[in-house]
Amino acid sequence: MNSFVITLFATVTLSGVLAGNDLKKCCKPEEYYENVNGSYYCVHDETRRLQILTNETDFVGKQNEGECVEVSDGFFLFNISDREVIKVSPARGKVYPKCCPLNFIYNSIIHACQEKEDTNHSFIKENFIKVGVPNCRVVVDYKLNGTTDYEYGLLESKSRYLRRNSLQYFGSYCIDETEEASLVIRECKESIEICEEVKCIKKCCPDGQSFIDGSNCKDTYRHGLNLSAWANAVNKPTGNFFL
Numbered sequence: 680m681n682s683f684v685i686t687l688f689a690t691v692t693l694s695g696v697l698a699g700n701d702l703k704k705c706c707k708p709e710e711y712y713e714n715v716n717g718s719y720y721c722v723h724d725e726t727r728r729l730q731i732l733t734n735e736t737d738f739v740g741k742q743n744e745g746e747c748v749e750v751s752d753g754f755f756l757f758n759i760s761d762r763e764v765i766k767v768s769p770a771r772g773k774v775y776p777k778c779c780p781l782n783f784i785y786n787s788i789i790h791a792c793q794e795k796e797d798t799n800h801s802f803i804k805e806n807f808i809k810v811g812v813p814n815c816r817v818v819v820d821y822k823l824n825g826t827t828d829y830e831y832g833l834l835e836s837k838s839r840y841l842r843r844n845s846l847q848y849f850g851s852y853c854i855d856e857t858e859e860a861s862l863v864i865r866e867c868k869e870s871i872e873i874c875e876e877v878k879c880i881k882k883c884c885p886d887g888q889s890f891i892d893g894s895n896c897k898d899t900y901r902h903g904l905n906l907s908a909w910a911n912a913v914n915k916p917t918g919n920f921f922l
């Protein structure tokens with residue numbers, strides 16, 4: 680299941696599409712463009728690994744003509760003309776690595792995503808969202824002491840780290856709001872050495888996935904593990920973890 684690929688896109692200007700809260704998303708908030716024999720249809724996105732954050736959604740449903748942006752195996756610019764949908768080019772913009780889908784927060788106790796109504800996404804300035812760290816070998820959670828666009832500081836640390844906010848590094852970390860309204864960074868580690876310091880748990884599916892109908896890993900985001908429940912059996916149950 681390590682087939683999640685993000686290609687490095689060539690530069691494209693979003694002429695007339697605007698960025699920020701005004702970026703025009705072609706489909707409704709939780710939909711993406713499915714390509715069926717060269718025709719594009721807005722369909723519900725079950726996996727939500729790529730999302731677009733903007734106030735301006737459903738450009739096509741509102742009978743608009745012109746350019747809009749949508750997820751379709753990447754972020755793309757589309758031209759809607761005479762009810763015809765034409766893929767123009769990849770859409771380039773900064774991508775925010777969010778741990779959970781939009782309208783979800785990360786519950787740091789059960790290590791899973793939780794749906795939350797009226798989520799405030801104001802900590803995200805980017806329009807393009809990449810969800811989770813599904814290719815990680817080991818994921819370690821750290822609480823963040825605030826964050827700015829390009830750097831972050833860990834709690835109880837004087838250093839600030841550069842956020843490698845570039846497509847090449849995607850999959851190496853993600854950030855999200857927690858149940859305490861603080862921020863968490865979930866970072867990938869190359870080796871299991873970290874497991875000498877913190878408790879590691881072997882997880883069967885990649886991050887964000889769990890077994891559905893037998894041993895099929897599916898993007899569910901919601902199912903986690905409350906280690907406090909096993910406090911007697913597990914050392915450092917509140918430690919950061921994951922494998």
Ligand SMILES: *[C@@H]1O[C@H](CO)[C@@H](O)[C@H](O)[C@H]1NC(C)=O
Nearest residue numbers: 699700701702733734735800
């Ligand atoms: C987008 O929506 C948010 C939340 O409803 C609102 O605070 C903000 O002003 C909106 N921005 C624009 C440009 O409409």
Ligand SMILES: *[C@@H]1O[C@H](CO)[C@@H](O)[C@H](O)[C@H]1NC(C)=O
Nearest residue numbers: 713714715716717718719720
């Ligand atoms: C796509 O086009 C091919 C060839 O024209 C056809 O056999 C196939 O059924 C089409 N698929 C869908 C989903 O419409």
Ligand SMILES: *[C@@H]1O[C@H](CO)[C@@H](O)[C@H](O)[C@H]1NC(C)=O
Nearest residue numbers: 695745746758759760765767
């Ligand atoms: C969209 O496509 C139509 C038809 O090909 C073209 O006339 C129009 O200029 C295009 N619009 C944009 C904004 O590129």
Ligand SMILES: *[C@@H]1O[C@H](CO)[C@@H](O)[C@H](O)[C@H]1NC(C)=O
Nearest residue numbers: 797798799800801802803860
């Ligand atoms: C969202 O959070 C920011 C910063 O915490 C705050 O300034 C803003 O008023 C909040 N917006 C809403 C709609 O709650």
Ligand SMILES: *[C@@H]1O[C@H](CO)[C@@H](O)[C@H](O)[C@H]1NC(C)=O
Nearest residue numbers: 824825832833834835836837
């Ligand atoms: C959070 O960061 C601020 C500014 O960098 C620092 O003064 C403060 O001590 C930090 N708090 C904790 C709990 O690490």
Ligand SMILES: *[C@@H]1O[C@H](CO)[C@@H](O)[C@H](O)[C@H]1NC(C)=O
Nearest residue numbers: 786788789905906907908909
């Ligand atoms: C986690 O487990 C502990 C101990 O069983 C329980 O007290 C706590 O409420 C649980 N927390 C969550 C978020 O499920």
